[in-house]
Amino acid sequence: AQSVTQLDSQVPVFEEAPVELRCNYSSSVSVYLFWYVQYPNQGLQLLLKYLSGSTLVESINGFEAEFNKSQTSFHLRKPSVHISDTAEYFCAVSHPYNQGGKLIFGQGTELSVKP
């Protein structure tokens, strides 16, 4: 069975500073990896995903994540955060071929960007 661990429940950071949100997963088989963002009172939105190929994936708003198979990690980074990045971020995995495409989520990391 797969599991996901987000190592930090809260990350406070000042505006324009870099940030890294950590995610480690456990699985005996290959997985797909995702980062979702949840703004207050909204549903989850897909930020980026790793399916195969290049281990570095990027989002349109400046976030990137790197798949590291040896360390079973998929950390999310942004070189310079904005106030508008304040939200809850969830790392998730799914199994490519069975289990119906369901997602297994981590506990979430609350990113708080301060002016």
Next chain:
Amino acid sequence: DTGVSQDPRHKITKRGQNVTFRCDPISEHNRLYWYRQTLGQGPEFLTYFQNEAQLEKSRLLSDRFSAERPKGSFSTLEIQRTEQGDSAMYLCASSLSPDPNYGYTFGSGTRLTVV
């Protein structure tokens, strides 16, 4: 297309009452998922449908919970004899395919409070 709609957005109910939530997926999506998200935790998979067939149920879905998707369109999730532990955000998601290249679209959720 307005995305995935969930109704109601908020529900307060007394312990022991029955509640029903509705999810309207994106019209062409054949897969529909229900997740539960408790405070400070990531979403947890409950069940999913492909068209009208319920293909998997999590062990989290006790016999007080029932989900349906008649005609493969909207879905309902009913909780009978609610308990305080049922208080959570109930999220619905839909997808066109189990292929994660298409990704999920999540609704904004129904927040249930059992008093």
